[in-house]
Structures are given as C-alpha cells and as structure tokens.
Amino acid sequence: MLPRHLRSVSVFRLTRPAVVTLLVFGLAASTARGQTVDPNMWLTNGYVSAIALSGNTIYLGGSFTYVGPNTGHFVGIDAGTGALEPGWPRVNGIVHCSAADGAGGYYIGGFFQSVGAVARTNLAHIRADKTLDAWNPGANSYVLTLAVSGSRVYAGGDFTSIGGQSRNYVAALDATTGLATAWNPGADGPFGGDVRTLAISGSTVYAGGDFTSIGGQSRGYIAALDATTGLATAWNPGADSGVFTLAVTGSLVYAGGAFTMIGGQNRACIAALDATTGLATAWNPEVGGYRVYALAVSGPTVFVGGAFTSIGGQGRNSIAALSATTGLATAWDPGAYGDVHTLVVNGSTVYVGGNFSIIGGQSRSSLAEVDATTGLATAWDPGAISDVLTLAANGSTVYAGGGFTSIGVKSRSNLAALDATTGLATSWNPGGDTYDGVKALAVSGSTIYVGGAFTSIGGQSRSYVAALDATTGLATAWNPGANGEVLALAVSGSTVYAGGKFTSAGGQSRIHIAALDATTGLATAWDPGADDLVVALTMSGSTVYAGGFFGFIGGQSRSLVAALDATSGLATSWNPSASGSNGHYVYALAVSGSTVYVGGDFTHLGGQNRKSIAALDVTSGLATSWNPGTNNVVRSLAVSGSTVYAGGSFSTTGGQGRENIAALDATTGIATPWNPGANDYVLALVMSGSTVYAGGTFSRIGGQSIQGFAALQDSPTPTLLARFEAEVTSAGVQLRWQFGEPDRVVVVELERATNHAGPWMPLALERYRIADATEALDQSVVPGQNYYYRLTASLTDGTRAVFGPISAAAVLAVKISGLTGIAPNPASGSARIDFALVREEKVRIYVVDVTGRAVALLADAPMAPGSYSMLWDGRSGNMRLPAGAYFVRWTSSTRTMNRKLVILP
Numbered sequence: 001m002l003p004r005h006l007r008s009v010s011v012f013r014l015t016r017p018a019v020v021t022l023l024v025f026g027l028a029a030s031t032a033r034g035q036t037v038d039p040n041m042w043l044t045n046g047y048v049s050a051i052a053l054s055g056n057t058i059y060l061g062g063s064f065t066y067v068g069p070n071t072g073h074f075v076g077i078d079a080g081t082g083a084l085e086p087g088w089p090r091v092n093g094i095v096h097c098s099a100a101d102g103a104g105g106y107y108i109g110g111f112f113q114s115v116g117a118v119a120r121t122n123l124a125h126i127r128a129d130k131t132l133d134a135w136n137p138g139a140n141s142y143v144l145t146l147a148v149s150g151s152r153v154y155a156g157g158d159f160t161s162i163g164g165q166s167r168n169y170v171a172a173l174d175a176t177t178g179l180a181t182a183w184n185p186g187a188d189g190p191f192g193g194d195v196r197t198l199a200i201s202g203s204t205v206y207a208g209g210d211f212t213s214i215g216g217q218s219r220g221y222i223a224a225l226d227a228t229t230g231l232a233t234a235w236n237p238g239a240d241s242g243v244f245t246l247a248v249t250g251s252l253v254y255a256g257g258a259f260t261m262i263g264g265q266n267r268a269c270i271a272a273l274d275a276t277t278g279l280a281t282a283w284n285p286e287v288g289g290y291r292v293y294a295l296a297v298s299g300p301t302v303f304v305g306g307a308f309t310s311i312g313g314q315g316r317n318s319i320a321a322l323s324a325t326t327g328l329a330t331a332w333d334p335g336a337y338g339d340v341h342t343l344v345v346n347g348s349t350v351y352v353g354g355n356f357s358i359i360g361g362q363s364r365s366s367l368a369e370v371d372a373t374t375g376l377a378t379a380w381d382p383g384a385i386s387d388v389l390t391l392a393a394n395g396s397t398v399y400a401g402g403g404f405t406s407i408g409v410k411s412r413s414n415l416a417a418l419d420a421t422t423g424l425a426t427s428w429n430p431g432g433d434t435y436d437g438v439k440a441l442a443v444s445g446s447t448i449y450v451g452g453a454f455t456s457i458g459g460q461s462r463s464y465v466a467a468l469d470a471t472t473g474l475a476t477a478w479n480p481g482a483n484g485e486v487l488a489l490a491v492s493g494s495t496v497y498a499g500g501k502f503t504s505a506g507g508q509s510r511i512h513i514a515a516l517d518a519t520t521g522l523a524t525a526w527d528p529g530a531d532d533l534v535v536a537l538t539m540s541g542s543t544v545y546a547g548g549f550f551g552f553i554g555g556q557s558r559s560l561v562a563a564l565d566a567t568s569g570l571a572t573s574w575n576p577s578a579s580g581s582n583g584h585y586v587y588a589l590a591v592s593g594s595t596v597y598v599g600g601d602f603t604h605l606g607g608q609n610r611k612s613i614a615a616l617d618v619t620s621g622l623a624t625s626w627n628p629g630t631n632n633v634v635r636s637l638a639v640s641g642s643t644v645y646a647g648g649s650f651s652t653t654g655g656q657g658r659e660n661i662a663a664l665d666a667t668t669g670i671a672t673p674w675n676p677g678a679n680d681y682v683l684a685l686v687m688s689g690s691t692v693y694a695g696g697t698f699s700r701i702g703g704q705s706i707q708g709f710a711a712l713q714d715s716p717t718p719t720l721l722a723r724f725e726a727e728v729t730s731a732g733v734q735l736r737w738q739f740g741e742p743d744r745v746v747v748v749e750l751e752r753a754t755n756h757a758g759p760w761m762p763l764a765l766e767r768y769r770i771a772d773a774t775e776a777l778d779q780s781v782v783p784g785q786n787y788y789y790r791l792t793a794s795l796t797d798g799t800r801a802v803f804g805p806i807s808a809a810a811v812l813a814v815k816i817s818g819l820t821g822i823a824p825n826p827a828s829g830s831a832r833i834d835f836a837l838v839r840e841e842k843v844r845i846y847v848v849d850v851t852g853r854a855v856a857l858l859a860d861a862p863m864a865p866g867s868y869s870m871l872w873d874g875r876s877g878n879m880r881l882p883a884g885a886y887f888v889r890w891t892s893s894t895r896t897m898n899r900k901l902v903i904l905p
Helices: none
Strands: 007-012 026-027 047-054 057-063 066-068 074-079 093-102 105-115 122-124 143-149 150-156 169-176 195-201 204-209 221-227 244-248 254-259 270-274 288-297 301-311 321-322 340-348 349-354 366-369 388-394 397-402 414-417 438-444 447-452 464-467 487-490 495-500 513-517 533-538 543-548 561-565 583-593 595-601 613-619 634-640 642-648 661-665 682-688 691-697 709-713 721-729 732-737 745-753 767-770 771-778 786-795 800-809 820-825 831-837 841-849 854-863 866-872 884-891 895-902
Touching: 007 841, 047 438, 047 691, 057 438, 057 447, 057 691, 093 397, 105 397, 143 204, 150 195, 150 204, 204 254, 254 301, 301 340, 301 349, 321 745, 349 388, 349 397, 438 495, 447 487, 447 495, 487 513, 487 543, 495 533, 495 543, 533 583, 543 595, 583 642, 595 634, 595 642, 642 682, 642 691, 721 771, 721 786, 721 800, 732 745, 732 786, 745 771, 820 884, 820 895, 831 841
Parallel strands: 047 682, 093 143, 093 388, 143 195, 195 244, 204 244, 244 288, 288 340, 340 388, 438 487, 487 533, 583 634, 634 682
Antiparallel strands: 007 866, 026 721, 047 057, 057 414, 074 397, 093 105, 105 122, 143 150, 150 169, 195 204, 204 221, 244 254, 254 270, 254 288, 288 301, 301 321, 340 349, 349 366, 388 397, 438 447, 447 464, 487 495, 495 513, 533 543, 543 561, 543 583, 583 595, 595 613, 634 642, 642 661, 682 691, 691 709, 721 732, 732 771, 745 786, 767 771, 786 800, 820 831, 831 866, 841 854, 841 884, 884 895
C-alpha cells in the first residue's frame, strides 16, 4: 500500500485473469449521436464555472482575462492590422516549430492529431494557398524543431519513428514524399535524447537538445552532423546541460539553453562557439536566470529571449539585445513580464512570442511587435490565449504557432457575453476586480445577477453579489452587499435566492443562504440558515432545493441536500440524507418533472447506495432505480427531454468510459453513445435545443483543442453510422464499421489511443469489405494494454464527425514486473502510470527531472502480484511541477527502468 501522505497519487488494482478477456462494445444505428464542436464559438483563456442563457446571448462567468476566436494552433496574421487572415485550416494540437518551404508555405511540427478535417500526426505541410499538402511523414511523438535545406526537411524532437522508419529523435525527410531518408544520426541519452533545435550551415547540421550521444559519438547536448552521412564531425563543444536554441552566422555558432559550461568555458545559458574548433569565444554575456529559449542575429546585434532577469551586465526581464562584439546589453529594453520563447527580426521591428502579459511598456498577451530601436511595443496587438512558440514573417504576413487556441482576443475580466449564432463576443464588458472568479450567474429579464468573489463590478463597488444591465454591463442600483463569496444563485419572480460563504447579506444576518428582494436588494424574512456552505440552488414551484456541505438547514438536520419551503424557509419533510467518505458534498441539482437529479461526491443518497449521481423522487426523497454509477465527482447537471447531461471529474459513468462529460438515458441511466470527452473538469452545463454548452477547466473537448468553453451538438444521426465494433482475437483486434449513409462520407480515418480522451494516433491498416461493412485488423496491440478506437469522418457538407471511442482489451497473465505504460503522454492534467508484478516484492516508483533529481515519490511499499494503475496529477507535494520532460523511475529487487513523461503547460 502507498504512504497516506501521497494525496496526489491514487492507485487501483486491475484484474489478472490467466486467459484472454474479450471486451466488445459497439455503436448502433438507432442511438448514434453527433458530437460536433461549434468551431465559431469563442473561447476563454481560463476556466468557465457559470453559464446563463438569455435569448440569443450566452453569458459566461469564471476565471479568465480574455476571450477570443477558435483559431487552432497555427495562423497567419496581417502584419499591418494584426487581423487574422481567413482560410487557414485549424491545427488541432500544439505547434512547436515551423519552417518556410521556400514557396510561401510552411512545414509545421508539434504535438497535434489533425489539420482541418484531415489526420496529421505531429507533422504537416500547409501550402502558400492555405491548403493542406498530402505530405504526411507522421511522427510517433512530438516534433520540436524543423529546418529545410534543398529537398530535405530536417526534424528533431521526442520521436522514435518518423517517415515510415525508426529514427531516434532526429531525422531527414524527403520534402516531396515525406519518407525518411537514409540519414540517421540516432540521438540518445540517459533520460531520452530529445533534439530541441537544428541549424544548417552548408554541409553541416548543428543540433542541440537533451542528448549525450548522436551521430555515432558521445556528444554532450550539442553536436555538428555531416549532412550527407549523419555522422558527428570532430566539432565537440560539450555542454553540461540542455541546449535549446542555435543560430549560425559566419564563423560563429551561438547557443542558448540551460547549461553552465560549454566550449571548455564557464558560460551561463548563452555562448558563442567557434564553428571550426568548438571552443567558446571570449564573448560572455552572463545570464542571470533560468533559460535562454530564443536567439536572433541581426548585423551587430544578438537578440535574446528566455526566462532571465539579467544579461550582458544589465537587468533585463526575459528579452534583451546584446552587442555581437562585446556581449554587453545595449540600451534596448522591452522588459517582458513572462517568458519569451521565439524572436523574429523583421527590418525595424522585432516580433516576439512567449507567455508574457506585458512587454515594451504595454499590455500584450503572448504576442507583440517591438520597435528594434526604442524597445517600445507598436500598436500591433493580435493577442494570443496561451503560449506562442514559433514565429515567422513573410511579406505582409506574420505566421504564429504554439500552445494557443485563439489569436485576436478581447479583454474580459471573468465575465463575457457571446452571440449564440455567430459565436462572437458582444460589447458587454462589466469588468471588475473578480479576483477569485465569478461563481454563479442567473438571468431575469434584462438583468444579469452575478455571484462570486469581488468588491467592484460594472463600474460600481459591489460586495460578492451584483445585478448588471444585460445591455450595458453596468451595475444597477441593486446592492445587497454580502460579506462573503456567493456561490449559487436562483431567481423566482421578485426574489433572488443566494447561497455561499457569507454570514450576512441584504442588511441582515444570513448564514450561507438568503432570499433578497429583486427591487430593493434587502433580505426578506426568509431565513433557513445553514451550518456550512450552500453551493447549489434550484427552484421548483414553491420549493427551493439546496445542496452543499451542510448538515443542518431550515431548522432541521439535513445532510448535504434539502428542500426548503419558499415562504417559511423551513425544511420540508423531504430528506434524502446524503453521506459519503471524507469531504462529501452536493455540487449540482436539476429538477425535471417528478425527479430531482443530484450530483456531487457521495456514496449513499435517498436510502440507497448511489455513487456521485442519483435521481430522487420529488415527493418521497427516495432514490429511484436510476443508477448510472460514476467513479468520481459530478459537478454539473442539465436535463433535456429524455437525457441527463453530467459534467465533473469522472472517467466512467452509465456503464461506459466517459471523460468528465456524459449524456445519460433518463430512464435506464446508461450512457448514450454521445462522448465528447474533456481532458479536465466540466463545471457548468446548459442546454439549448440540441446544443450543449459546457464550461470548465478543460483545454480539450470533442476531439478539439478548446479552452474553457465549448458549444457541442448532441443531435441524433440515426442512419449515418450503423455499426462500429471491436473484438479481440488471437491475431489482434478486429475492427468493423458500417455507414448507413455512405454517400455522405468523403474520408474516414481510423484512430487509436490508450486513454478515453486520447491522444489519438491514426492507424494505417489494410481495410477490406465484408458484405456492407468495412473491416480492419490491428495486429500491433500489446497484451496487457487497453485500447480505444474511434472513427473521424469528413462529410460532404464540409463538417467532421467523430464516432466512438469503443474499447477492446486483451489482458494476459503478467509475465514480467515493471512499468507497462503511461497515458496520456504528454499530459496536461493527470497521467495514468501502469505497472505489473509477477511476484510480491517491494516496489519504489518515483519521478525525476532531467537532472536526475527526485521530485515526487509515487510508491514505496511491498505489493502483491498483479496489474496496477496509478493516477498522478503532476504535483510535488502541494505544488504543480512546471511543464517539461520528466522520467518515471521503477526500482525493485529484480530490475530498474525509466519511462519518459512530458508535462504540458
């Protein structure tokens, strides 16, 4: 068993039968559902915890500072106006690097699954006319750097397979076919051998990264490779840590990274190396800080970006200009608040990308243009949601790629309004000092009621609760003034009900719950009083339903959920009495007809064992037979017709794998085939027709990179997909699908993952027809691993439909002890670490950084034989570890092994 203090890790044991177990799931024609993400709906740069609809307007509340269009991760931007260039295909995943093809187009690399509606795994070529080329090398892990020379595209990263060949971390690809050439330096290192940067000069390819051998020679983090043979030349500066960026000019190779020694000299993060000898020159700017990520040489000046506070003898925040002769910092000092990852010098200006919020004396979100003489930011201000990692400039266009999901953002402080038809942000902008986010929204006529943690909003001082004009965003005169956060709101007629952390509201003592006059803001006589937080409220007729952490409310003992008389405030006889383990609570309530749906973290409710979700009889309070059974917390609920939508932090519900969002049949409790899958919490759900509006902390949902908020379709498509099945056989996993309307389908991609939510990799399997179905055999499966399959179909109307995932698992007897898998990898939230034991023995599993320093202990105890899975949330103690490469290390009495795990921002 694990030490009790390891709260960031949870372990569960898997079954270990001695024979193959067959798990077969299918999608039937009568219940197939579309789960398209609206690509026009704007996103946020933080989480959305509250959603309200009024007519054609969607109001969002949460913790964010910007909203912006869903652009994908690589875009073209007008160099004059900062406006997005239309027509670019959306890249569905992070773009780490780009390289011009010499004809106006760009090769891009990173960690993505598709471009537009076409599958592309981590590499793609977008032509000058913005169309996707057939060039499709495919890399089995992320690509960090690209360089083009003649008919070759050189690639570096974390991959071990690319262009149809085994290649360790570096390769040369044919620029026409995408196939790997014979050039094969093969990098390696004690914790992998990532190649992070490439630069080409004549017949030499310079490489930097995390490797300790490359081109058949020992080389510490930097090397020169023969462009013909792939062998390392004699040039050997030998750094003592990672090299992240290179720039070659004349007889010098400039290097930046995390090193403290290179070229035989002490050099902190930056150096100039002799291109012949590899020795460090006298040029020594001395970085004070953490990293150098970017270098750009322009005449007598070397521009530098990274994460530092001093360089060249001067205080400089993350960006500087150095004399190429002396190494001293020039007077140029834009001062970035945040890291700088990429730089491009373009005449009299410098384009800068990173994750900063201020640069050149102006507020700029991750992307800016800075005057090359003064260091001041120009008026050019596209704004990006999240990191910009690569930039290029060509004529009137600036090309940007990165971790962002949106460029062209508008400033919004935790509140925004979107047009439901166009998806664009309206001018509604209350602003305010909502320092811990907006927690609750409710609409009544032309008024938007807001609860949260603020002391000013809509241009006025307002404590924790306010009423805003739906047109202007200005605060009305209504001012109850609570003394603590308002976490829940519900409006009925002339009364606004509020729940939260407060002990006074509307001028009266009110403990965690109150009724406020909608005209005066004064508290009414209604005073249930709760002994702990109220976080959920909903109305039905003359009853107010409340959920939260309380054990007493309305004058009665009521555990977590209660029904209160809307007139007297007293608890009714309705008493489901929830209970559970440590810290149990009710987070979500929804009433539909004679049923009250409840979501939270409980194990018993309404007299029955119910895990995190239940349906209660509105009269008796007893649990109905409806029992989806969710394996973790349910935080949001919405009901539409015969379907109950649930969001939270679960991975299974309704008898199916569902990542954080699901649609459940209101009669049976079984999960419908609708399965968008979110990679993190879903905190808010609202229905409008066949559209499901979802808000949360996710950055991926519906198979797309979507931050914070998404509009998802759940409309029946009864004849489009008639059949999709997976079956484990002795030869592998047999896949079978059939479309009822094949004429609507243009292209079908089959994809596989080892986790419900991805990452998804395309499968290039031979397909054959049997009757009206298509079949394919996946023979690359590994015994002991669960697999998930989905279909992505490009349709004749230009849309892209996703079907699945379905699951097939072949679990065999454990034959060897050790780590068996990590998924997802890279991980932006929690990662599942799988391991197995042949016999009982003491196991120690821990995480180390690239220097070999242990940062998290995951297991240190004797364990029985069997297969296990461990969930780790990327924390060391109570602190989230920074993004980067780490290694999960297994040690036992019989073996030691390492597996790389990459944590994304």
